Structures are given as C-alpha cells and as structure tokens.
Amino acid sequence: MxxxxxxxxxxxxxxxxxxxxxxxxxxxxxxxxxxxxxxxxxxxxxxxxxxxxxxxxxxxxxxxxxxxxxxxxxxxxxxxxxxxxxxxxxxxxxxxxxxxxxxxxxxxxxxxxxxxxxxxxxxxxxxxxxxxxxxxxxxxxxxxxxxxxxxxxxxxxxxxxxxxxxxxxxxxxxxxxxxVVADNFRPLASTASNLDANTFPGEPKALEPSHQRLGPNDTITLVVISRLFTNKGTDLLIAAIPRILADHPNVRFIIAGSGPKAIDLEQMLERNVLQDRVELLGPVRHEEVRDVMVRGHIYLHPSLTEAFGTVIVEAASCGLYVVCTRVGGIPEVLPAHMTVFAKPEEDDFVAATNRAIAALRANKVRTEKFHEQVKMMYSxxxxxxxxxxxxxxxxxxxxxxxxxxxxxxxxxxxxxxxxxxxxxxxxxxxxxxxxxxxxxxxxxxxxxxxxxxxxxxxxxxxxxxxxxxxxxxxxxAKAGISNADGPVEVGRRRSTRRDHWKGNPIG
CATH class of the missing domain: 3.40.50.2000 (Glycogen Phosphorylase B;)
Structure with missing residues (x-):
C-alpha cells in the first residue's frame, strides 16, 4: 500500500x-x-x-x-x-x-x-x-x-x-x-574487474580490493573523521595522541573535522611538536570521506556517547581496522573481528590502539574481506x-x-x-x-x-x-542510476554521479 x-x-x-x-x-x-x-x-x-x-x-x-x-x-x-x-x-x-x-x-x-x-x-x-x-x-x-x-x-x-x-x-x-551504501566506500584496489552496473560512461571500472601486508618498519596511518566536540571524545583523543606516537615511531595521524575543540587539538600538537606526524584536514564534505579513509589502516572512534555510529561502518567498508569505545550502541554495529573495543578512558584507549597496531603488523587481521562483509550486513x-x-x-x-x-x-x-x-x-x-x-x-x-x-x-x-x-x-529500465553518494539538484548539469550539491562541510 x-x-x-x-x-x-x-x-x-x-x-x-x-x-x-x-x-x-x-x-x-x-x-x-x-x-x-x-x-x-x-x-x-x-x-x-x-x-x-x-x-x-x-x-x-x-x-x-x-x-x-x-x-x-x-x-x-x-x-x-x-x-x-x-x-x-x-x-x-x-x-x-x-x-x-x-x-x-x-x-x-x-x-x-x-x-x-x-x-x-x-x-x-x-x-x-x-x-x-x-x-x-x-x-x-x-x-x-x-x-x-x-x-x-x-x-x-x-x-x-x-x-x-x-x-x-x-x-x-x-x-x-x-x-551505508557500501559501493561508495570501497577500499583501495589493484586489479580491474567487470564494469559496475551503476558506473556512468567514462568512469573507471570497479576494482577488486587488495590486501597490503605491513612490515615491521612500514608506516601505519590512523584516521579520525569526526566533529570536534566533547561528546565525540575529542578530549580523549587529544590525551591519547602523544602517547600513541611516543610508543610507535612509524605511526602517523590524519584528522578531519572541525568544532570548538579544534583549538585544543592544535595547541596539543604545538606543545608536543607533532605537526609533522599529525595531518589536520579541517572540515571535509561527505563525498570526500572515502578518499580520506582509504589513506589509512586504522580508524579511531573515541566517542563518549553514540546511538549507532555510521562512520565506523563506513570505515570498515573501506577496509580499515576499527578502534572504538564501548559506549552506547557501538558494540552492536560491527562484529568482533573488525573492531578493538576500549573503555572511554585514556589508558584503555591507548592500550586498545596499541593492540590494533600490533595485530596489523603481525598480519592477523584480514581487512581485505571487510568490504564484502559490510555489504552483506547493511542495506x-x-x-x-x-x-x-x-x-x-x-x-x-x-x-x-x-x-x-x-x-x-x-x-x-x-x-x-x-x-x-x-x-x-x-x-x-x-x-x-x-x-x-x-x-x-x-x-x-x-x-x-x-x-x-x-x-x-x-x-x-x-x-x-x-x-x-x-x-x-x-x-x-531507467531506474538503475545510483545517486547514493548524496543528493543532486534536479536541473543542474551532471557529468557523473559524483556531482553533488555543494553544501556546508562536516563540522
């Protein structure tokens, strides 16, 4: 009806x-x-x-x-x-x-x-x-x-x-x-496959995910994409970053987002002279989130309260190992093999991140399988x-x-x-x-x-x-075009499905 x-x-x-x-x-x-x-x-x-x-x-x-x-x-x-x-x-x-x-x-x-x-x-x-x-x-x-x-x-x-x-x-x-629309959060790929049914003419072919084994001296990148507010655990992140970087010389951070806690984050970097190991991107648009995520290996989610946490599903779909706090509905979102849980406390969060880094270096986590698993779980x-x-x-x-x-x-x-x-x-x-x-x-x-x-x-x-x-x-017959990346205003010129409304950035 x-x-x-x-x-x-x-x-x-x-x-x-x-x-x-x-x-x-x-x-x-x-x-x-x-x-x-x-x-x-x-x-x-x-x-x-x-x-x-x-x-x-x-x-x-x-x-x-x-x-x-x-x-x-x-x-x-x-x-x-x-x-x-x-x-x-x-x-x-x-x-x-x-x-x-x-x-x-x-x-x-x-x-x-x-x-x-x-x-x-x-x-x-x-x-x-x-x-x-x-x-x-x-x-x-x-x-x-x-x-x-x-x-x-x-x-x-x-x-x-x-x-x-x-x-x-x-x-x-x-x-x-x-x-989540898993097709919009694909991991980095290595070999071409068949043309995706939702791909516009002129767009590259869909690629199969690749699994990159990490050596003991390879750089591991930790990604954070969040509004920089207290409830999102920004204070916990600020306290944990210097300790994580001190324990791991071959680790760097990429942080995207904005908010009232951004100034505290910048002051922490200046105080500890970590500007060369922590990249601050500022606010990013939703269609750019995937491009940021695939630059990393681990996604950190230090939120203090969360009903669901869609961003960690997007991160897992991109092939990232997830470190998150055990609060709210987060434990219900992803299976245990995709996540490392921590209490919303500094010591436990740092310890959980260290365990995730060690697991990746030992190649104990098959992140290349995450995308297809997420695709089967959420629709x-x-x-x-x-x-x-x-x-x-x-x-x-x-x-x-x-x-x-x-x-x-x-x-x-x-x-x-x-x-x-x-x-x-x-x-x-x-x-x-x-x-x-x-x-x-x-x-x-x-x-x-x-x-x-x-x-x-x-x-x-x-x-x-x-x-x-x-x-x-x-x-x-014409309903196959996917606009799942975001809305497109009718009447605007559209060359590919990634032409979006130019909205306000995250933050």
Missing part, C-alpha cells in the same frame, strides 16, 4: 551528517518502493523554498530562525500554518519526525496529530538523566511522544534509552539500524522495507498480532492495531499523565493547537490550497 510521507527534521542537506544521510537514503528508497516522500526542513544559506533532489525527492526549506547547531527556535505554534499548507498540498498521510533535538520534528508531530495524521518518530541519539539539559530534553521528548503512533530507534541501546526517557511502552518501539533497501512495515502497522494494514507479536488489547485511547486515537479527549488524557504541572501545561498546548487548527480551517479553507502534482515515476 503506497503512502504519502513527510520526513520532518531540522537537519538535512546541504549540511552533511548521519541524520541527514539517513533521511535522504530512506526517503529515496521509499520512493523506489512506490511511496511518495517529501522532506520538510528549515532554510539553509542559499536554499529557501522548494528544491527537487534526485529520484524526485522534494524538499521544503522553510524560512525559520536558527539558534544553535542548525536547530530552529522552538515556538510550538508558529510553524503550524505552513506545515498544514504543505501537508494538504502533498496529501500527506504519515508524518515521520527525526532527532530528539529537532524543534521542527516535535512541533510537526503535535500538529500532525491535531490534523488527524499518523505519526512516527526516529531517535538517533542517546541522552543522560542527571544534568539539567538532559532533564529538560527528556521532558520535551515525553511531551512529543505521548501522542505518537510508533517510535523507531537505531540500536537496542538507543531503544532502552528512549523508553526510559519518554516512559514508553517497549512494544511501540522498534529497532531499525542505520545502513538501505532493508531499512526501507522494515520502515514500511511500521507504516503498515500504524495504518491498520497489519493486525495487532502481526505487527506487535501479541494482542495489545482495546483501551479508550487506542484505535485500530493499537494506534493512538485522534479524539481530543483521549489525547488530553495521554498528556495529562506527563506530570503534576507539566501535564496541565501540555494539555493547554494541545487545546491551543486545536483552536489554531480550527481557525486555519476557517481562515484558509482546504479548497483554496492547490494540490501539488506528484513527481512522474521513471520507467523501471
């Missing part, structure tokens, strides 16, 4: 990142499966209004005030008029929000429920419970998810975290991991199929037993297949249980939102809103 889906999030291209890539790839695959998907995000520099990406993916860049790290200022109600207009224009049936820190996402879920639309939320992050910022974020998440039909998390650890933070029934939370088509099943479950296509694995049972606030009831009184009951004071405030917000909806229905009738024409479907 085809659906009209709105993906709503503050984070999208041209800003690269894990959430941004997830939304684009999932939307593109859903379109391939016969659904209609549009993306609603805020305006980025030079991008306001409606844009079309490859595969007919339409993006609405809504002008809005951005306060911090591409997150819009939360206003609760001011987004409603334009959101309603877009949903009516595109005949939206399901609103799918992404990211706990996206104001657009939470507001869209509230407004969609007021409009009688089914809603899904995907959580990509982990949060604590003790600090003031986490407490506030968790209370807002509880507000948004009190009236959502289903929740998706990218790892089992993320599911446990989200269930606790938002006081959710575990049955209404599914785990669907991220994926965006599989992610789209599993997400489609969630849509079927909340829409009543699947029975309760088919979707949840057991009967949910009828209640005053549940409808068909356990989906949330749209009745205002039932919605108020769900919000009222969010806290002694917060519950009353949330109920007030819902009532005001409903009154605004009634006013908009009278002031801007649906009959006066033009219905947008759907993007024409390409014939199956």
């Amino acid at each position: 085809p659906y009209n889906i709105a993906m709503v999030c503050d984070f999208f291209f041209p800003q690269p990142g894990g959430v941004e890539s997830h939304i684009y790839q999932l939307s593109s695959k859903l379109i391939d499966r016969g659904h209609k998907a549009v993306v609603i995000t805020h305006a980025y520099k030079g991008r306001t209004g409606v844009r079309y990406l490859t595969n007919g993916l339409k993006v609405y860049h809504v002008p809005f005030f951005v306060v911090y790290r591409e997150t819009t200022f939360p206003t609760v109600f001011s987004f409603f008029p334009i959101f309603r207009n877009i949903c009516i224009r595109e005949n939206i049936e399901i609103v799918h929000g992404h990211a706990s820190l996206s104001s657009f996402c939470h507001e869209a879920i509230l407004h969609a429920r007021t409009m009688g639309l089914r809603t899904v939320f995907t959580d990509h992050s982990l949060f604590g419970f003790a600090d003031a910022a986490s407490i506030l974020t968790n209370k807002l998440l509880k507000f948004a998810l009190s009236d959502v039909d289903h929740v998706i998390c990218v790892s089992h650890t993320c599911k446990e975290n989200t269930v606790l933070r938002a006081s959710l029934d575990p049955l209404m939370v599914s785990v669907i991991p991220n994926a 965006w088509t599989d992610v789209a199929e599993r997400t489609e099943r969630v849509y079927d479950g909340i829409s009543g296509v699947l029975s309760e037993e088919e979707f949840y694995g057991q009967p949910i049972g009828w209640s005053a606030t549940k409808g068909r297949s356990g989906a949330q009831s749209f009745a205002l009184i039932d919605r108020l009951k769900r919000y009222y249980g969010c806290g002694i004071w917060a519950g009353k405030l949330f109920c007030l917000c819902v009532v005001v939102d409903y009154l605004i909806f009634v006013f908009l229905e009278l002031w801007a009738p649906r009959a006066n809103i033009d219905i947008a024409r759907s993007w024409p479907k390409k014939p199956p």
Whole structure:
C-alpha cells in the first residue's frame, strides 16, 4: 500500500551528517518502493523554498530562525500554518519526525496529530538523566511522544534509552539500524574487474580490493573523521595522541573535522611538536570521506556517547581496522573481528590502539574481506522495507498480532492495531499523565493547537490550497542510476554521479 510521507527534521542537506544521510537514503528508497516522500526542513544559506533532489525527492526549506547547531527556535505554534499548507498540498498521510533535538520534528508531530495524521518518530541519539539539559530534553521528548503512533530507534541501546526517557511502552518501539551504501566506500584496489552496473560512461571500472601486508618498519596511518566536540571524545583523543606516537615511531595521524575543540587539538600538537606526524584536514564534505579513509589502516572512534555510529561502518567498508569505545550502541554495529573495543578512558584507549597496531603488523587481521562483509550486513533497501512495515502497522494494514507479536488489547485511547486515537479527549488524557504541572501545561498546548487548527480551517479553507502534482515515476529500465553518494539538484548539469550539491562541510 503506497503512502504519502513527510520526513520532518531540522537537519538535512546541504549540511552533511548521519541524520541527514539517513533521511535522504530512506526517503529515496521509499520512493523506489512506490511511496511518495517529501522532506520538510528549515532554510539553509542559499536554499529557501522548494528544491527537487534526485529520484524526485522534494524538499521544503522553510524560512525559520536558527539558534544553535542548525536547530530552529522552538515556538510550538508558529510553524503550524505552513506545515498544514504543505501537508494538504502533498496529501500527506504519515508524518515521520527525526532527532530528539529537532524543534521542527516535535512541533510537526503535535500538529500532525491535531490534523488527524499518523505519526512516527526516529531517535538517533542517546541522552543522560542527571544534568539539567538532559532533564529538560527528556521532558520535551515525553511531551512529543505521548501522542505518537510508533517510535523507531537505531540500536537496542538507543531503544532502552528512549523508553526510559519518554516512559514508553517497549512494544511501540522498534529497532531499525542505520545502513551505508557500501559501493561508495570501497577500499583501495589493484586489479580491474567487470564494469559496475551503476558506473556512468567514462568512469573507471570497479576494482577488486587488495590486501597490503605491513612490515615491521612500514608506516601505519590512523584516521579520525569526526566533529570536534566533547561528546565525540575529542578530549580523549587529544590525551591519547602523544602517547600513541611516543610508543610507535612509524605511526602517523590524519584528522578531519572541525568544532570548538579544534583549538585544543592544535595547541596539543604545538606543545608536543607533532605537526609533522599529525595531518589536520579541517572540515571535509561527505563525498570526500572515502578518499580520506582509504589513506589509512586504522580508524579511531573515541566517542563518549553514540546511538549507532555510521562512520565506523563506513570505515570498515573501506577496509580499515576499527578502534572504538564501548559506549552506547557501538558494540552492536560491527562484529568482533573488525573492531578493538576500549573503555572511554585514556589508558584503555591507548592500550586498545596499541593492540590494533600490533595485530596489523603481525598480519592477523584480514581487512581485505571487510568490504564484502559490510555489504552483506547493511542495506538501505532493508531499512526501507522494515520502515514500511511500521507504516503498515500504524495504518491498520497489519493486525495487532502481526505487527506487535501479541494482542495489545482495546483501551479508550487506542484505535485500530493499537494506534493512538485522534479524539481530543483521549489525547488530553495521554498528556495529562506527563506530570503534576507539566501535564496541565501540555494539555493547554494541545487545546491551543486545536483552536489554531480550527481557525486555519476557517481562515484558509482546504479548497483554496492547490494540490501539488506528484513527481512522474521513471520507467523501471531507467531506474538503475545510483545517486547514493548524496543528493543532486534536479536541473543542474551532471557529468557523473559524483556531482553533488555543494553544501556546508562536516563540522
């Protein structure tokens, strides 16, 4: 059954990142499966209004005030008029929000429920419970998810975290991991093979990966590609680099990314006179990540919190041995033979890196097999199929037993297949249980939102809103072009599949 889906999030291209890539790839695959998907995000520099990406993916860049790290200022109600207009224009049936820190996402879920639309939320992050910022974020998440039909998390650890933070029934939370396009993260190659089916005329032939044996005196390159923030473990990396380089004279670093911790990293290099052994690339675009990774042998991931960690899958696909911290959902991502785990502590992280270097020098790790193994493990088509099943479950296509694995049972606030009831009184009951004071405030917000909806229905009738024409479907014979590297703006000259939007760099 085809659906009209709105993906709503503050984070999208041209800003690269894990959430941004997830939304684009999932939307593109859903379109391939016969659904209609549009993306609603805020305006980025030079991008306001409606844009079309490859595969007919339409993006609405809504002008809005951005306060911090591409997150819009939360206003609760001011987004409603334009959101309603877009949903009516595109005949939206399901609103799918992404990211706990996206104001657009939470507001869209509230407004969609007021409009009688089914809603899904995907959580990509982990949060604590003790600090003031986490407490506030968790209370807002509880507000948004009190009236959502289903929740998706990218790892089992993320599911446990989200269930606790938002006081959710575990049955209404599914785990669907991220994926990567393995063909875009190939290791260095040595011999030519058959022409890849997705290769454009004039592009080089696909190459088979080669395995380079390392001698005792060969240089080993350690690669780090990350935003330089505290939660990404930049402080841990800064403390570990001098010790690793002191233990191994034939080791060098390549570090890509930017952020507030970049100045601390530069000061450490100057203090220890390591500029000739550590190369700082600064911010890099997503399409350049593979070219950086294949220059190395080991990928370091010192993150202090991570729900999934797509970048380590990309690194393994490029044939890199991965050293990562045992935090969040990272242990679920790759099998043990591809990774060396460490505690998020300086001594253990240095020791883990030393073990990885020793294993490579002894040729105990067959990194040349990593690419094909990753290709078999992760697929965006599989992610789209599993997400489609969630849509079927909340829409009543699947029975309760088919979707949840057991009967949910009828209640005053549940409808068909356990989906949330749209009745205002039932919605108020769900919000009222969010806290002694917060519950009353949330109920007030819902009532005001409903009154605004009634006013908009009278002031801007649906009959006066033009219905947008759907993007024409390409014939199956011409659907073989892969644009998995990233989006291409329709209408721009394209010589190869690597002509991308020129977006902001990582960092």
